[in-house]
Amino acid sequence: MKIKSIFFLTLLCLIAISCNWKNKIPFGFKNYGENNFKGKYQKIRGFKMYYEIYGEGDPVLIIHGNGGSIKSFIYQIPYFSKNYKVIVADSRSQGRSLDNTDSLSYEMMADDFNALLDTLKIPSCNIIGWSDGGINGLLLAIRHPEKVKKLAITGANLWPDSTAIDPEVYKIIQKGYNDLISSNTLKKQIDPGFGNKLKLSRLIAKAPHISINELKSIRCPTLVIGGDHDAIRPRHTLLIAEAIPQSYLWIIPNSGHSTPLFYNDQFNKTINTFFTKPYRKIEGMNRFF
Numbered sequence: 001m002k003i004k005s006i007f008f009l010t011l012l013c014l015i016a017i018s019c020n021w022k023n024k025i026p027f028g029f030k031n032y033g034e035n036n037f038k039g040k041y042q043k044i045r046g047f048k049m050y051y052e053i054y055g056e057g058d059p060v061l062i063i064h065g066n067g068g069s070i071k072s073f074i075y076q077i078p079y080f081s082k083n084y085k086v087i088v089a090d091s092r093s094q095g096r097s098l099d100n101t102d103s104l105s106y107e108m109m110a111d112d113f114n115a116l117l118d119t120l121k122i123p124s125c126n127i128i129g130w131s132d133g134g135i136n137g138l139l140l141a142i143r144h145p146e147k148v149k150k151l152a153i154t155g156a157n158l159w160p161d162s163t164a165i166d167p168e169v170y171k172i173i174q175k176g177y178n179d180l181i182s183s184n185t186l187k188k189q190i191d192p193g194f195g196n197k198l199k200l201s202r203l204i205a206k207a208p209h210i211s212i213n214e215l216k217s218i219r220c221p222t223l224v225i226g227g228d229h230d231a232i233r234p235r236h237t238l239l240i241a242e243a244i245p246q247s248y249l250w251i252i253p254n255s256g257h258s259t260p261l262f263y264n265d266q267f268n269k270t271i272n273t274f275f276t277k278p279y280r281k282i283e284g285m286n287r288f289f
Contacts, residue, residue: 032077032088033070033095041096044115045108050096051089051116055081059122060275061113062088065131065155066204069095072130075264080128080272087125089116091136093196104199106132106208110139117147124149126275130260131155135208138240141218142210150279151218152271154225154259156240157232158210164236177205215243221279222247223271227255246279 038052052070060080064072070088080086090097091109113136117125126149129137134156141148157164165173180198191197222244226237228251241249250270252263260267 032074033090039096042116042119044119045112046101047092047097047099049089049092049112049116051087053120054086054088055084057084058275059125060084060086061117061125061127062086063113063127063129063133063136064088064091064094065133067094067200068131068133071095073260076128076260076268079264079268083272084126087116087120087122089113091132093199100195102195102199104203106135106139106203107143110136110143113140114144114147123147126150127152128271129153129156131257132204135210138210138215138218139208141220141222142214145217145219148220150221150223150275152223152225152274153240154267155227155230155232155257156224157236158208158212158215158240160204160206160208164233166231166233169231173201173205177201212239212243215240216245218244218246220246221274223250223274224248225250225252225259225267227252227257227259229254229256230259231257246281248274 032052035052038054039050040052041048041050043049050070054077062073062076062080064070069090070077073088077086077088092112093099093104109132117123124147127137127140129135129151131154134153137148137151137153138156138158141151160170162170180201184194184198222241224237224241224244224247226232226234228234230237234251237251238249241247252259252266255263
């Protein structure tokens with residue numbers, strides 16, 4: 001049981017962007033997420049959220065995936081901070097943003113980011129979200145539309161089943177979560193961090209639950225991104241793009257879930273172009289151009 005749980009948590013980290021990328025970190029950027037000069041805590045909604053701010057200009061909020069942290073964006077922070085005010089934060093119950101309560105939902109996290117922007121007196125900004133961060137971005141655009149100028153998401157899903165997630169990956173996620181549940185009592189006694197691991201795995205196994213009608217209410221221009229071999233099925237990524245009124249779709253060939261890492265140069269430049277150019281509605285004969 002212990003081996004199965006460890007295997008699941010390792011896989012979960014890979015899927016949800018919480019793995020250790022030390023061998024890919026550019027020289028000089030290793031202090032992202034633990035920068036004593038830039039790092040601050042803000043008490044919001046019952047916990048202390050850890051965040052860092054880099055650069056000047058129009059604000060961009062970048063949101064990491066399940067079990068990840070600010071460190072997930074070693075390639076995005078230096079690129080975007082050249083021309084933008086980049087806000088990166090550890091989501092509730094992840095990284096340095098500790099929360100010992102049992103509850104955790106995507107809606108809670110979206111409201112956390114809304115509260116952080118309020119505290120920083122940022123009325124609206126561009127948003128980049130990866131994996132669970134993409135889900136949070138969608139929910140911010142749905143629940144707090146005034147906060148989002150433009151939204152770029154990669155590897156997001158609307159619901160937790162095999163129509164959204166690759167069937168093989170979905171089975172492993174569900175089995176791993178069930179293994180954690182079955183070892184609940186024992187693990188609580190020997191692993192102080194087990195409760196946090198359980199609620200993060202519950203989140204990815206049992207949520208989100210976003211409807212197509214909710215997506216249709218999104219009014220900000222949105223760039224929907226996915227890998228052609230992503231853990232999120234490309235057809236599901238297409239479904240998201242088709243439901244959002246002002247959207248572009250970008251499926252990256254020969255790519256899995258980690259588009260901001262393995263395609264960082266292309267990823268950054270494409271999103272920057274999306275942020276800087278007006279949204280273009282393409283209809284009728286313009287579809288030939």
